[in-house]
Amino acid sequence: MAPWSRVVPTVHCDADGSVSLTATAIKSVRTALDVPERELKRWRRIFDANAKVVDGEKYLDPDSFVNAIAPSGDLSKIGRAQFAILFRVADTSRRGLVSWDDFTVFETLLKRPDADYWMAFQYFDVYAIDTFLPELSGDSFICVYSDNHGYITYDEFKNVFSANVGPDAIPFNFDCDWIKLYLGEKNGTHVLGYNEFTQLMKGLQGERLRQAFKYLDADQDGFIRPEEFKRIILEIAGHKLSQAVIERLPTLCTLSPGQRISYSEVIAFHNVIRQMDMVERIIREATAKTKDGRIDQSDFLNHSASSSRYSLFTPMEASIIFHFAGRGVANQRLALIDFAQLLDPRWKAPHEEAELQAGPPPASFLHGFLHSSYNFVLGGFAGAFGATIVYPIDMVKVHPVRQRSTVVGQLLYKNSIDCARKIFRNEGFLGFYRGLGPQLIGVAPEKAIKLTVNDLVRGYATDPETGRIKLGWELFAGGLAGGCQVVFTNPLEIVKIRLQIQGEAAKVEGASPKGAIHIIRQLGLLGLYKGSSACLLRDIPFSAIYFTAYWHLKKDLFQEGYNGKQLSFLETLGAAGIAGMPAAYLTTPADVVKTRLQVEARQGQTHYKGLRDAFVKIYKEEGFRALFKGGPARVLRSSPQFGFTLLGYETLKTYLPQYPWDEKPRKVETALTARPDDLSKIRARNALKILLDVHGDFGRRAASSGVPLSLASPRLSSHLESSQREK
Template structure:
């Protein structure tokens, strides 16, 4: 096991030790070292003289920074982390330096630890007044808003210059957390020359630009001037400044309240009152002020007035909640009435996407069919068994059927007819899953992610209807293959192959019982898909607080949804089975669906229409459970690439490596000192250009 290395021989103060935080640092495992080694050598440069590998500043940034994090935080700014890792100040980071930095990122409060090392310039484990002042000033551009180091706030933390008060690590973290608030107060006083309690819009924009540019999307930054519209008057008060700052400071809490409130709303949209009510229920000791709520909704309406858009969905809040937010360009469009509609991509892209997910649906369907095929065979034989009027019952119940199949035909008898089933089940399940997805996608409100129940039923029903073109030929062949073992025992009939059955039936014969198949599959899918979606959302709370369902929860939701769908459609399945199987001598024949219904009820009673119902439930529930869970996981892990994908995703973002996340967070702590940290030439807002 590799022992943790200090960042440098003279810059590892005792105040940084993990026990001071009450948390034990994690040990470094050999697998982590191997991972670091691969990363190091992937980006390292080899010295042409000594042959030693090292990282330059650009190499180091590539190795530690999140790969797609350069929209609001520049690549150049990550260079300040390079200075921390370069322990020997040689302008390069060798393997030992890189290991030490990676181990530093594993420490408790690593983000603050790195910031502390930046300010602790002499490495003695404490920050003096002069160290804080000189480091703070070195991070700021020449045009930065002045900061008064003789202010009462600074003296509370550091005393006066040349005083005896110093900051240890824990005290330093509190100073950094409160620094932005003090900068806001001082900046407001700097621009409030008249001492009338107001500044103009351009001055407010400059303050926020300098304090929190990296935390806000371009859409919000461009709209900063409009904050004066929250409280009409033209100028901006300190109350509005601090309210806007509080919204930024509590952005994670704002997002939590918005997500939960939208999830609980019937239409996925909320008003300011809905937001306040949910915040009051979830926050113990405080809530958002009316001005803060007004600011949240004002900057989320994206140029639309309160009257035109009184209720907002999660997507509307995206511009405020996500600093990388960008308006969707290829998937949605806004009509004159303000309604969001989905815009199709190129025809080639849509065809490719449909074909791709059709293939995934086929794989998932094959897995589900194989898993439950023995149950399906038992169900078929039970449904085709006629009344005692015809002769002695071959099977007493489903369990007796299982025993006799195993005794007479062996284990392979349970899989009789499986090959043609697998050949046909791929397009059958694929078309059902794909059509349901396409209709739901079309009917889903892009702004809220919600779909009306009527559209859910239509999507499921249409999916079930479309699959019959594959289902009916598949099932009539499967049923006749499944019945051959029984027929051979009773009458000594010769076995036929699937090809022989298809040839004997002909094209029209393959669609015998299609009406009954439609009567079964349309209501089955109309019940199943909406039930599955609502079980995931309303019972297992998928998406609430960012929750992703476990395999067990997803499988349970799929299996439970299949129970009522399977049992309620059993009469249609019984009629279909009777129409598609060959009647033996002495058994009734049927002219069609209605005739079959009348004869079965008259000869065997109404209960005969539910023969094999339990076996059908036992087969359909797990089959669709396996199929749906497999399909969704295949889509999740092997998604079809979408061009110009919006930055606000409806699925959970890809989890980043914790080391890269903590490196970014360490830089964000320093960005709270100044948004231009690490910039060799600091950008300035448009108001100063």
Template sequence: MTISINHQEQQKWRSNFESYANVSKDGVKYLDKAAFLDAVAPRSGKGHARISREQYNVFFDVADKSKRGLISADDFIAFENLLKQPDAPFQVAFQYFDRRNKGSVSFSDFRNVFSQYLGEKAIPFDFECDWLRLYLGKLSESNEHVLPYHEFTQMMKGLQGERIRQAFHYFDKDNDGWIRPEDFQKIILEVASHKLSGSVLDRLPSLCHITADQRISYADVRAFYNVLHDMDAIEHVVDIATSQASDGRISPSDFLATAQRNTRYGSFSPMEVAFAWHLASPGAVGRAGTPEPDVRLSKADFDSLFDPNWTPIEALAPSQPPKSALHETLIGIYNFALGGLAGATGATVVYPIDLVKTRMQNQRAAVVGEMMYANSIDCVKKVFKNEGFTGFYRGLLPQLVGVAPEKAIKLTVNDAVRHLAQNRDNGSISLPWEIVAGGAAGGSQVFFTNPLEIVKIRLQIQGEAVRIGEAQPRGAFHIIRQLGLLGLYKGATACLLRDVPFSMVYFTSYAHLKKDFFKEGVHGKKLGFGETLLSAAIAGMPAAYFTTPADVIKTRLQAEAKQGQTSYRNVGHAFTSILREEGPKALFKGGPARVLRSSPQFGVTLVAYEWLHKLMPYPFQSSDKPSVSALLPQREEDITRVRARNALKLLLDTRK
């Protein structure tokens, strides 16, 4: 397949050539070998330790079609276009071996080029082997059997396997089927060092511990080679398995089970898994050469296995200047505003239900007064009949005023504690810490919650007294002046007893519903609006109902007692009085209404908070995590270097 060159690309390549051309003959510019290296090779830096810059010199012979030792602009553009092809590694390798420009590779071509770059100290390669004879027939100078491009590419795919087989036979002097670990290390360093990361190469000497008698068999060598050859498939299985694991870690049996479910034809032997575990985590393999069953590894443990360019994302990310106080203040205002908008949205949607819930909870038994409402439905009917539609929103203003700091603090504290408790390897968090984070969030909000709750409750109940002529309508400011600063925190203990358990249950349930039930993050899945809303709403149901007793006590403490009703002194007194006068069922008054209110309210609030962040991202800051494009070279000549490096990988399979 050939991809055509468009004019814009050609101009960019020509401009790149001009910027590096350092030789001029008869008015024509050229690149010598050093300048060509500058034009196509990456500059020294992180991520290139296993492939030296000088190794890119092998491309010079491919680009120098005229064999004059200089690269013209046309030669350079042709080479750049070659790198653009989807099969560029094989195209470059073919032209590298086709020194006679015949459009084919003969036995002598292959032997001469391969021998030249193996070097004198390399492990010998037997050119009379049966493997090479299968591709080229009778191996002689007069043999006319040559390999066209497609046959050559297939031979190159099998070259590494044959080199490893011959290398094992070379070190197995006694023909007993064993070699020493240090010999195996030599094989790997010569054949595959350019494909391995520094961390893996550092672990090669420990391979003597992978077998009980500290010897390496050919099965070990092939298992290692298969792991290297199938690393893309291993990475695919690891991605799936770790994303499905509750703690982000997997055992060897987890890996094998996932591989069976998610690969059509491929399979991994226990020995191959043993090598993968050993290289990902030293000590993960027992003396018998099998993975320890209790060793669980994370995705991060595997990341550096076979990519010589692998560098932790933090190391690749450009250093960020310290954030200024103004920057931090603006972020705080941004989060506060979104939390306020989300909270106000949720509160407004369910406020009529909240009013009904409050009036039902404050209604005492018939022995201390007439029962005004038979049930929640009767309450709705009477509020609408006696106070009109606006009666359902009595006390909404203080709720909206206080909901912004309340929700902002609650959401921020939960996120902050979860972040501090996260496993640094995989971002997971244990269940106890999830509960602690939720509890901390619930406790932190009471400072803002209690004052607005007591004002809201008195305004909500006021409508009853006004209707029957027991009181004059009073506004929120009158109630605040009447209560005073300390009075605004009446019932704070009950508020804590309600909000801390509520948030413990709610935030933990919400996180696990998204992850475990709706499979957020599995295969990169992102939840839609409906799934997110459903997760948030379902999480609120048990949290709301089981904390109803604390909410009933809080409501009774904060509401003004009518004539003839018990005036509660504290949480304990309210609890015992309610049990004595009204029975245990009274502690769950308004429970269904609380579920109907809290579940959708927190559902709408959390979904609104998450979606507001997506719809209105912070305008003065780039993402904390650098994007893929930010980590890739941006200039055309740098992108060319990336393509050149990919093509170099195949050629390095033939060199020491």
């Protein structure tokens, strides 16, 4: 971006005293900030989608303005209506409507890195009748104004504060020493500039907390009653806490004898709220590192000390965190989900979540059957996708594996590259896909039952609170899945292998290739399961190794779920592909034996009676290396096939409509783990949070009345009117 040039906007005062910027000033602001054309087009689409036509021109009223700027799916308790607070900042003409030029300036303001504090400053600066233009000068932002305003006086701060606090709120003493340190005496000349204002707002909540405690501590003994503590927290931080925590606020008195709450406990609780993002990071990281996915207070404090330069949390603060997460039971080891009610302000109890469901789930047996069927279909599509991509590799793998060194005459293939070249020369490109039809017909139930059984067993064995599963159960789930798939795999592979080798045999021996139906009739039902023992010996350890490695690669290497991380396509493909490498190579001997047993022996070739006989004869006649013949090709085929299969399966489960009664474990979703929203909307939300730190009802009174707080408000307009009369 080019350096911002110094441009002073032209301010126009209308006859009624309203203030507006000229079109030249608007254009100057856009030009000075060098707003990209694509950004302007995006703003225009948002504006046009929400604007209403008034007197032939498009404008945003407070409601449509909120629709335009409010974040979607905001993980907080800030009501959408409260975003109307910012309407006053955007409505520079004070006419109750925001034009396209006004909206452009507002969005441009949101591009500032300190837009959140600047919006709050603009809200308090009720005397200001101009806009601003930041200029980049070295490392500092310089605000350029069209007149001498752009500061906050004692009266401005007090009036804006009072206008947003109801009559029942705990009183705030504006004549306190703390305010005087920033603003001087009431009738003094000291005022707040922008930088001073930011520091005042950062410390304001602490001063309000101190004054509120002193006000409610009637006998000045350093303690207040539980209901008084709840009143304080609701006023200054109610929007940051879930309803479950709010209801249990009075129970803080149980941490110490006397059934009352001390000032130190109030301060400790407030510090936990202020540092909630750090609390969440520590909890997520600490629970991820423990074997059982649970932590106690010692684990929390130890991880806090190891992850920061200085001690962030005191033992009292840790006790408060575990008190509300553990529902008052001390010395518990808690999982991440236990802390959800403290970390997520929109958290609801399980029974409340159940009430929000569209309808009751079907009967348990029917529910399980339908859910498994749904996953079965997804697994079938994913398996077909993966098999099609890697089928040529499988074709090249099978031919060298099935040839034997005892064949009469010379070997047909020297290696996999020689095999691929000869298949292409003798059969053309389509030769690489010979036998694909039966493969696709059979691969759906084969891969589907493997994925479905693995998911079913893992779901049964997984701790619903921690999401952890023991290694033994992981291996059992994968092994059982591999064993179940043999029902479909063995008939499929024996037909596929015989179809694949027919093409080359037809060229060499002059025989006409037979179809799949002929092979099935020739083999019979029992013949279709020839070599099934070797197939079990291959598929059970393969799946046990594969699925276990896949889930650990996702979690440990690619950090899935760490602070809410979701894997990308490449990361999912990488985890699935890497997991297939050891699984494929280590089970190659069983695959070699299975292939030899399933291939019809021709004259001059060794015949095998069974699994053990095949192992012994291959080892004696061809050596140990023969058991790993085709191993690299098997890795090259199995690794990408399962990579693309798992990628397809995970993608379908993510983007297709979920099974209606899918019972997924509850997750802790917060702003820390949410998918990043547009940065300008984040800054608009953060500006609201700064104002809500003044009082939890900030902006709510205006929203409920339908009239946004603005300079047109009688309580705020008197200062502007007097200033204009003086001019």
